Amino acid sequence: MRTKFIIFDLDGTLYKSESTFVPAVVKTLKDFxxxxxxxxxxxxxxxxTAQGYSERLLNSKDxxxxxxxxxxxxxxxxxxIPVSGILYPGVTETLEDLHALGYGMAICTNAGYDYLNAVMDKTELGKYFAETFGNDSGKPKSELVRDLLKAAGASPGECVLIGDSDSDQTAAGSHNIAFIEAAxxxxxxxxxxxxxxxxxxxxLRDLLSECL
Structure with missing residues (x-):
């Protein structure tokens, strides 16, 4: 069955997070x-998640x-983000092509909604996505994907998930969704x-049309 719905991770897949995350971490570590x-x-x-990286960077459970x-x-x-936030090369063009071809698309990220919305405002990508799911609750990504599938009315057998981490791979596998690694x-x-x-x-476009 051909893919009809594409779930994208955000950081490290669409958004080049290092442009804003690294400076923020450096400043905060110095503050602390x-x-x-x-x-x-x-x-x-x-x-x-924000909770997870904060614990690791601080080496604390307080x-x-x-x-x-x-x-x-x-x-x-x-x-x-409004000043320095950037996408990876080719993101806008690829999303435009996929949207024109009729694919449904969504974002599922471990980032909170304030961050997700700030990135959407800066990059103007929101128009391409039927759903944008952030994570203010600290849920495992597999649960976010479950909620997204329900909200979008999408069948796992017609979906792919593209991301750059094991949490993306695990979330896809837990719902029998094909996984594409963003290298x-x-x-x-x-x-x-x-x-x-x-x-x-x-x-991505050629992979979807030729292999999935």
């Missing part, structure tokens, strides 16, 4: 008097400290045995 790790150690944090840290990062990000993302070291893999988002 914490050592700043190398950039290559910060970027993989994008595969986690809920008040973690919440304060998370809010500070988000404050810096939200201020910077340009941040969490690829966590992915094992992806059925499909593309190096650039511009390859």
């Amino acid at each position: 008097g914490m050592p700043v790790p190398p950039r290559e150690e910060i970027l993989p944090m994008l595969r986690f 809920p008040e400290r973690i919440e304060s840290f998370r809010k500070q990062i988000r404050s810096y990000e939200l201020a910077d 340009w993302g941040y969490g690829n070291s966590s992915i094992s045995g992806a059925e499909y893999r593309i190096q650039y988002i511009s390859e």
